[in-house]
Amino acid sequence: GQQLNQSPQSMFIQEGEDVSMNCTSSSIFNTWLWYKQDPGEGPVLLIALYKAGELTSNGRLTAQFGITRKDSFLNISASIPSDVGIYFCAGVAVGGSNYKLTFGKGTLLTVNP
């Protein structure tokens, strides 16, 4: 089945720093999604991407759908303490089930004030 390799697994940064994380796959995806999970809560959708090369922003967050359709990137600028949480990439693979998302294993972000 399709797998998503998400990196890094964890990040420890200072408040104000920029953050980058990515997901890669050997399969081609036609949808890329980025979620954030606050401690003790369910994941919340941050950004959805549907076209190769697409660059979409949501406040301080920017995500890109890779040109090869096999990767996606999420950047967070000027991090703040409330950015703490687990960030998941997810996608719908070409030829895969239309009902099921494939999730990465998550990036745990810690922001030191």
Place this chain on the structure above:
Amino acid sequence: SQTIHQWPATLVQPVGSPLSLECTVEGTSNPNLYWYRQAAGRGLQLLFYSVGIGQISSEVPQNLSASRPQDRQFILSSKKLLLSDSGFYLCAWSFMGASYGYTFGSGTRLTVV
């Protein structure tokens, strides 16, 4: 607007006892429904999904079962809990496939003692 309700928020159950977790969705019809488990605050494991009443797809054979007795109701059950069933259980719904992403509930923290 659509909302998803999941309860209880926390649960402590003895080994060998039964389990019933309930999830309901409001404000939509014929949603796709999902049960996930998250261990140790990291990866999301798909347990079951349903595309209609009485239609259940099992992703991982284990000590759990799911049922969908009504269009917007999804229940996760076990006849006899194991210690390994402990974890954070998340219900989610999607509309017309996964490309628009899932909306997750707030989760149930299950501790089997």
